[in-house]
Amino acid sequence: MTKIRIAIQKSGRLNEDSIALLKDCGISIDNGKDQLKASSRNFPMEVFYLRNGDIPQYLRDGVVDIAIIGENVLIEKGEDLTFSERLGFSKCKVSLAVPKSFKYTSVQDFQGKRIATSYPNTVKNYLATKGVTADLHIINGSVEIAPNIGLADGICDIVSSGSTLFKNNLKEVEVMLTSEAVLAVSPKISEERKEILSQLEFRIESVLRARQSKYVLLNAPNEKLDTIISLLPGMRSPTVLPLAEEGWSSVHTVINKDKFWEVIQELKKEGAEGILVCPIEKMVL
Ligand SMILES: Nc1ncnc2c1ncn2[C@@H]1O[C@H](COP(=O)(O)OP(=O)(O)OP(=O)(O)O)[C@@H](O)[C@H]1O
Ligand SMILES: O=P(O)(O)OC[C@H]1O[C@H](OP(=O)(O)OP(=O)(O)O)[C@H](O)[C@@H]1O
Numbered sequence: 001m002t003k004i005r006i007a008i009q010k011s012g013r014l015n016e017d018s019i020a021l022l023k024d025c026g027i028s029i030d031n032g033k034d035q036l037k038a039s040s041r042n043f044p045m046e047v048f049y050l051r052n053g054d055i056p057q058y059l060r061d062g063v064v065d066i067a068i069i070g071e072n073v074l075i076e077k078g079e080d081l082t083f084s085e086r087l088g089f090s091k092c093k094v095s096l097a098v099p100k101s102f103k104y105t106s107v108q109d110f111q112g113k114r115i116a117t118s119y120p121n122t123v124k125n126y127l128a129t130k131g132v133t134a135d136l137h138i139i140n141g142s143v144e145i146a147p148n149i150g151l152a153d154g155i156c157d158i159v160s161s162g163s164t165l166f167k168n169n170l171k172e173v174e175v176m177l178t179s180e181a182v183l184a185v186s187p188k189i190s191e192e193r194k195e196i197l198s199q200l201e202f203r204i205e206s207v208l209r210a211r212q213s214k215y216v217l218l219n220a221p222n223e224k225l226d227t228i229i230s231l232l233p234g235m236r237s238p239t240v241l242p243l244a245e246e247g248w249s250s251v252h253t254v255i256n257k258d259k260f261w262e263v264i265q266e267l268k269k270e271g272a273e274g275i276l277v278c279p280i281e282k283m284v285l
């Protein structure tokens with residue numbers, strides 16, 4: 001039987017969320033510890049556990065068909081590669097930073113300066129668009145220490161909370177790109193495996209949609225129903241059922257989790273009661 005071959009990070013920041021996403025898609029993987037390759041029991045899939053930085057080359061060579069990888073790595077090492085889904089986790093920025101004491105005015109300040117980074121292509125391309133050339137020092141980790149030990153004048157690295165910059169007395173001065181985990185696709189994927197990919201994409205989309213949403217049930221006085229319904233941005237329109245108590249209805253709908261608290265306040269103001277909020281497992285449109 002043909003199986004789709006997916007690369008996920010062996011260990012590191014993407015590993016757990018990638019496995020959790022496959023699990024939420026109903027794909028069980030026999031996962032012996034330290035195994036580099038595993039198969040799914042219930043989906044035509046083989047999983048390869050690889051270093052994030054090596055994945056673009058595997059995709060290019062067609063050794064794997066798809067991969068869960070940081071968009072930043074695709075931009076750095078796989079500009080020729082494409083992705084089919086944004087996955088909503090491992091959100092971060094790739095930024096330029098300088099010592100706090102540096103009187104920074106514009107990106108031109110990097111002209112002729114030494115920049116330590118693990119993302120040389122990203123920095124070079126970004127600076128080229130600004131007409132700036134700098135002296136790049138490629139290092140693979142602990143980049144933020146470079147200015148403090150006299151190795152560089154500035155750095156380019158991943159920033160999320162900003163605490164690593166803060167601890168190293170640096171300040172972020174330019175955000176070059178924002179990134180999240182994506183589902184990248186090999187240019188060499190076969191037609192047969194594209195079929196399996198579209199089944200996987202269908203499942204991923206249902207899972208991601210569900211993660212973004214909450215199922216809400218509430219009781220509303222009938223005279224306020226119209227106002228309350230107008231506050232609810234449901235999938236199609238909310239379900240309204242009469243309660244045993246006359247003059248009241250039960251309203252069921254789906255709300256985007258980011259809008260949730262705002263909408264709940266409004267609903268309460270309009271007389272909604274007994275509001276229940278439930279997680280949704282899958283959401284198929
Ligand atoms: N602090 C962070 N917050 C959010 N996402 C991050 C953060 N650091 C890295 N990422 C994202 O997670 C990906 C993996 O990061 P991680 O540090 O685990 O791997 P790595 O050391 O770059 O790769 P490798 O697997 O090759 O060792 C990065 O490419 C980036 O997309
Ligand atoms: O803005 P923050 O929230 O502090 O995150 C940014 C840090 O996170 C990443 O390192 P990681 O912790 O993955 O360590 P690594 O260098 O070993 O990959 C990245 O390389 C930064 O150093």
Ligand SMILES: [Mg+2]
Nearest residue numbers: 012013141158
């Ligand atoms: Mg890291």
